[in-house]
Amino acid sequence: MPVRCGQAEFFLxxxxxxxxxxxxxxxxxxxxxxxxxxxxFPLTLEYFHKNENAYLNxxxxxxxxxxxxxxxxxxxxxxxxxxxxxxxxxxxxxxKIKTNFELEFKTTKGNKTINKGFQFEIDLVxxxxxxxxxxxxxxxxxxxxxxxxxxxxxxxLYLTKITNNKKKIRTIxxxxxxKTQEKYMLTEYVFKGLIFDDYRVVQAVEYK
Numbered sequence: 001m002p003v004r005c006g007q008a009e010f011f012l013x014x015x016x017x018x019x020x021x022x023x024x025x026x027x028x029x030x031x032x033x034x035x036x037x038x039x040x041f042p043l044t045l046e047y048f049h050k051n052e053n054a055y056l057n058x059x060x061x062x063x064x065x066x067x068x069x070x071x072x073x074x075x076x077x078x079x080x081x082x083x084x085x086x087x088x089x090x091x092x093x094x095x096k097i098k099t100n101f102e103l104e105f106k107t108t109k110g111n112k113t114i115n116k117g118f119q120f121e122i123d124l125v126x127x128x129x130x131x132x133x134x135x136x137x138x139x140x141x142x143x144x145x146x147x148x149x150x151x152x153x154x155x156x157l158y159l160t161k162i163t164n165n166k167k168k169i170r171t172i173x174x175x176x177x178x179k180t181q182e183k184y185m186l187t188e189y190v191f192k193g194l195i196f197d198d199y200r201v202v203q204a205v206e207y208k
Contacts, residue, residue, distance in 0.1 A: 003150065005105065006115035014109070015197055018146045021175070026185055026206035029067070036063040052137040053094060055176045056124045059184055064207045065126070068172070068186045069133065094124045103157045106195045120154040132159055132169045139176035143185060147173050152189060153196055160194060183208040
């Protein structure tokens with residue numbers, strides 16, 4: 001399979017970059033039984049939830065993400081914006097990344113270099129005292145049957161590099177089914193030693 005490693009650059013990977021989600025047995029959890037971050041639910045999330053970032057914020061507000069991470073002290077990156085005589089906090093890091101350094105793509109069969117100028121997207125990054133958590137999200141009327149592991153692996157390499165491996169970094173995929181009743185399927189992957197094809201699923205929960 002072709003794997004991006006720079007601007008219009010690829011190398012060929014002998015193996016599958018997609019994970020078959022039908023292999024997962026999810027633990028069922030009812031959203032109404034979990035604790036929310038706040039005692040109110042934002043009206044804006046009720047009516048403006050048409051994209052993946054909005055659904056991620058909704059999952060955070062409903063307490064789904066905290067429940068999955070097993071942490072009541074979730075603390076997100078904060079960016080303070082000064083606007084006249086009041087301040088507003090924006091929570092979460094997300095968006096497009098363009099590297100200004102090389103990264104090493106590791107496999108059990110050998111390594112390849114990801115060159116400077118490589119671009120990729122991060123859906124959301126959260127952080128608590130001891131951990132950084134990367135989220136990749138997909139949403140649609142039907143649940144996904146597969147997921148490209150590169151969408152978690154690239155951000156993992158990048159954040160490990162810029163933080164100099166000072167904190168544990170977790171990688172989580174959220175599949176959001178929006179047909180009639182919403183369902184949130186969260187799966188956490190661990191890449192042993194940052195090796196792309198040496199990974200395992202450590203937990204999987206479906207919230208509905």
